[in-house]
Amino acid sequence: DAKTTQPNSMESNEEEPVHLPCNHSTISGTDYIHWYRQLPSQGPEYVIHGLTSNVNNRMASLAIAEDRKSSTLILHRATLRDAAVYYCIPLGGSQGNLIFGKGTKLSVKP
Amino acid sequence: SAVISQKPSRDICQRGTSLTIQCQVDSQVTMMFWYRQQPGQSLTLIATANQGSEATYESGFVIDKFPISRPNLTFSTLTVSNMSPEDSSIYLCSVGDWLREQYFGPGTRLTVT
Numbered sequence: 743d744a745k746t747t748q749p750n751s752m753e754s755n756e757e758e759p760v761h762l763p764c765n766h767s768t769i770s771g772t773d774y775i776h777w778y779r780q781l782p783s784q785g786p787e788y789v790i791h792g793l794t795s796n797v798n799n800r801m802a803s804l805a806i807a808e809d810r811k812s813s814t815l816i817l818h819r820a821t822l823r824d825a826a827v828y829y830c831i832p833l834g835g836s837q838g839n840l841i842f843g844k845g846t847k848l849s850v851k852p
Numbered sequence: 853s854a855v856i857s858q859k860p861s862r863d864i865c866q867r868g869t870s871l872t873i874q875c876q877v878d879s880q881v882t883m884m885f886w887y888r889q890q891p892g893q894s895l896t897l898i899a900t901a902n903q904g905s906e907a908t909y910e911s912g913f914v915i916d917k918f919p920i921s922r923p924n925l926t927f928s929t930l931t932v933s934n935m936s937p938e939d940s941s942i943y944l945c946s947v948g949d950w951l952r953e954q955y956f957g958p959g960t961r962l963t964v965t
Binding site: 776778784785786787788791827829839840841842843844845 | 885894895896897900910944946953954955956957958959
């Protein structure tokens with residue numbers, strides 16, 4: 743399994759952009775990069791995933807380095823509801839099980 | 853998308869007893885997963901449950917302690933057997949596959965006294 747490195751915590755101000763980094767230098771060529779987040783007292787929820795090119799959806803953008811050894815989750819305008827633990831998870835193979843690391847705890851200040 | 857419900861949402865149990873947690877999905881799914889989240893920790897996969905086959909357990913988890921049933925494509929149960937205080941955790945089920953997103957239930961908060 744590919745190992746990931748994420749900051750333990752980050753802070754942001756409300757309505758400002760947030761860039762959450764993730765290093766996954768041992769990722770295999772067929773692993774997708776998934777991001778999930780877990781709001782307090784809830785189960786994790788899917789945020790976004792990608793393979794090589796940058797991806798956008800209604801929640802966030804995912805910027806993937808050309809060598810795929812790192813990626814950045816971008817929240818364009820942080821809201822108080824975005825305060826959560828964010829997990830970066832390389833995922834591939836025939837099994838669809840997610841391996842959760844410690845993630846980054848994002849705090850959003852009003 | 854998939855909507856997942858779990859029962860019970862929380863329970864307080866005595867050591868030595870067993871608790872069965874139910875997971876219901878609003879659509880038919882092939883793969884279901886059970887996770888444990890110990891206090892202040894990240895999620896750990898317990899097992900993968902595919903309908904029609906035996907559950908596959910991750911290292912450190914055994915069938916005698918965490919028996920799983922998967923009778924159909926929308927339902928699964930996880931039993932926590934012969935509980936001890938170390939089993940106090942949140943137990944979550946999820947569905948999905950590695951090509952698309954996974955959906956998680958709200959979790960069952962178990963406290964063992």
